[in-house]
Amino acid sequence: MPGLAIIGSQWGDEGKGKITDYLDERADMIVRFQGGNNAGHTIIVDGKTFKLHGLPSGVVRPGKLAVIGNGVVVNLEELQEEIDQVLAAGGSIDGLRISDRAHLIMNYHKKLDGAEEKYRGKNVVGTTKKGIGPAYQDKIARIGFRAGDLLEEDVLRDKIQFILPYKKDVLDLMGAEPCQCTPESLFEKMKGWGDSIGKYICDTSVLINDALDEGGNVIFEGAQGAMLDIDHGTYPYVTSSATCGGGVCTGSGVAPNRIDRVLGVVKAYTTRVGEGPFVTELNEKEEKELQARGGEFGVTTGRGRRCGWLDLVVVEHAKRMCGFTSLVMTKIDVLNDMAEIPVCVAYEIDGTEVKHFPASIAKLNRAKPVYETLKGWKGWDSTEELVKGGYDNLPGEMREYIEFTERYLKTPVDIVSVGPDRDETIDRRNGDWWS
Ligand code: GDP
Ligand code: IMO
Ligand code: MG
Secondary structure: OOEEEEEEOOOOOOOHHHHHHHHHHHOOEEEEOOEOOOOOEEEEEOOEEEEEOOOOHHHHOOOOEEEEOOOEEEOHHHHHHHHHHHHHOOOOOOOEEEEOOOEEOOHHHHHHHHHHHHHHHHHOOOOOOOOHHHHHHHHHOOOOOEHHHHHOHHHHHHHHHHHHHHHHHHHHHHOOOOOOOOHHHHHHHHHHHHHHHHHHEEOHHHHHHHHHHOOOOEEEEOOOOHHHOOOOOOOOOOOOOOOOHHHHHHHHOOOHHHOOEEEEEEEOOEEEOOOOOOOOEOOHHHHHHHHHHHOOEOOOOOOEOEEEOEEHHHHHHHHHHHOOOEEEEEOHHHHOOOOEEEEEEEEEEOOEEEOOOOOOHHHHHHOEEEEEEEEOOOOOOOHHHHHHHOHHHOOHHHHHHHHHHHHHHOOOEEEEEOOOEOOOEEEOOOOOOOO
């Protein structure tokens, strides 16, 4: 059973980085398949913290292949900074591979990201301003640069000749900061990228499929979450890539039958960064409290994350879009010592109870959460002892919170994360993920 996908079930920041790192001990390859350095994945090992944006989480363990798939958009300058950090921390990027089909985020994409947000006025999305949307727009418009272009000087020169004037005009029209590059200076800059990063560029679809054919263990590491999916999320308050199950295949060049397990990462409550509907969002005072308890501040932008109770209508939608075979519940420790914990099981919209997440933003803005209130549990003194005790020795009310989720979603919660460190993890399959 070698193809395992890890996907966020909410609006991102569920703890995908931690779980990828936990599970990749026995993986040969970790593949990012969508998004870019809008992601911020935190991994903590023995108290040492890694914050990854564009690099797959696999770079943290030596000897793994860490693949940036064709569906990812890559900012090579910012990736280089991340690589330098990994190297400075004593790590290695020998295992890095970048798809020749992956699109590049250019400086003008970042400028356009900011300019588009200004145009949106009160409909602002609250993007990370990393240029993600504009880079995907160019991909779809067939005017994007791909990593493979860096290896072919004639192709690069030719593309620069028609794309650069086009983008300069667009920047001008949008009132964005102008681009000072000339075709020659941009060529030299991009040739430099090719020189430094070219050795990592290859056909990663062949690499991944060969690994799977040989019985290798491959993790597909999602970025963002199902509710930020360009089709299935809270459009237009979404990112610009396919974050759900289908994105694994299109974004890495593997067929659907190569994915054997799909793990849905569910934060024990809900957070969202940026604008958009959020039915279970708390009032300001309660939000600040949960934000502080959970350390809910963005890894990429430092923005405070909006906070609310667990919304099972959201996770049910994500399960349908991704095909979760297991769930991973993270940050449940943040809910310690609460007397009661509400869990949203339906929405009331215009007097009707709704169980399926609607497409309409207007309806979502009118939706009221229907809660079931579960009993809280007391916190523990030693997480090490708690983890040693295993699932059966967790506080009874905590198990009930987990099992309520399992019953609602008809999917087992196979991993419970009780702290940010790699070791603060209870694995109900005892490592049996690859058979
Ligand atoms: P990702 O984008 O899905 O990888 O998640 P982020 O790294 O953006 O945000 C998750 C945050 O929660 C990080 O600071 C993690 O170190 C932390 N974290 C992950 N799992 C747990 C957990 O079970 N308990 C606690 N308290 N923190 C966790
Ligand atoms: P990880 O992988 C949380 C949000 C932004 C914004 C919207 C669009 O760490 O879970 P974009 O820059 O992608 O065009 O912004 O998506 N967003 C995230 N929120 N976690 C992320 O990644 C996110 N990546 C983008 O805040 O609302
Ligand atoms: Mg994150």
